Amino acid sequence: MRFTSLVVSALAVLVSVVLSGALECSEPAQTVATHGGELYERTCSVCHGSSGEGYKADDAPALSHPEFLASVTDGQLRSAISYGRSGTTMSAWAIERGGPLSPSDVTAIVAHLRSWAKQPRAKLDERPRRGSATAGEALFARECVRCHGDRGAGGPSEHIGGADLLAGASDGFLRHAIRYGRAGTSMPAFELSLGDQGVEDVIAALRSWAVTNANSSSSGSSSSFARPPPLPLGPVPLNPKGPAPVGFKPTPATTPADVIKAALDRGAKLALLDARAPSDYMGEHIAGAVSVPFYDPDPYLDKLPKDAWLVAYCACPHAESGNLARILMTKGFTKVTVLDEGLGYWRNHNYGTHKGEQP
């Protein structure tokens, strides 16, 4: 009798020790995911949506998609977030690339993304590749190019031929995406229409292009930068003694690039604010622009002029710049506008861009 009650109380102690241990372990994990959730909301939701549903801006893919989360590895997520995807609006967010996120911030965001998972990890088919790139090119032209672009770059959907994406994606990940598609997005399932061999051929073609796409990538996000952010604010405004610009429309309206360029050519008083991550700024920015990232403009607010027009821009064309402009309006700035077409238009019209950390 005595012995049994002793065993029972010993068990009770044991259970409570195990339980409190479990609580101690789960609390930091939850804090990490909460920190990740806050970072995600501030930095990522503008394009990927608050619950990772995707397509909020820039055709940013769905990050909470069950098939994506079941097939992607943490390593793949980390490198997409840290190093970005050159040639797309997905920035390099890691400090070592000139972005705002420390390695533990990236871990926290990955934990937040994982908290959306609704199904267990898929068992990926990682058998050796067995396709023909030549056959795959023809299939790609027929089935994929309209969404993913020539050689998997420059189309409306993900740049699946991009060297950054392909470096992280295993053949098993690609097979999974191509066979089963992403229900609820426009990515079809090709298991039946292409068959096993067709899927293999398309993957062989993608792998053969990754090499050339790597050489031709234009954005700065894949090069490395020494300086951690934030960048010092350059001189603002440009032309402090110049006339006021004409034809600028305050937020939420936007102002055409041609109108802004004409104002600059007339020596008008204005400031150009690059709303993207500093990694993008260092890769290429409008000549004369300063870096004021949309997710953390606070350090710069008291240095920005209230009596000059502030022109926000991004590559997006309006997502990040629109966010920055709205924040500036709530902070009491009234002469705020967004460059309508974004950086790409400025570059394509040779209106003047710079690389590096100087305006």
Ligand code: HEC
């Ligand atoms: C009608 C448009 C459309 C077509 C056609 C299409 N895709 Fe996609 N594809 C998408 C979209 C959109 C996504 C991103 C889905 C998401 O948000 O999860 C995607 C995602 C993918 C991904 C996953 C990339 C990643 O990192 O998550 C791969 C691989 C892919 N597509 C390959 C192909 C191939 C190969 C073909 C042709 C056989 C093809 N797609 C045809 C729209 C399309």
Ligand code: HEC
């Ligand atoms: C300006 C819009 C924008 C912002 C802000 C943004 N992304 Fe992206 N992201 C994209 C686009 C566009 C892609 C697809 C790039 C491509 O074509 O390869 C992408 C791709 C990704 C991918 C790879 C998905 C896949 O299917 O392979 C991950 C993971 C990701 N983003 C996470 C994040 C996180 C986390 C943040 C915040 C720290 C973030 N993104 C901020 C636009 C954005």
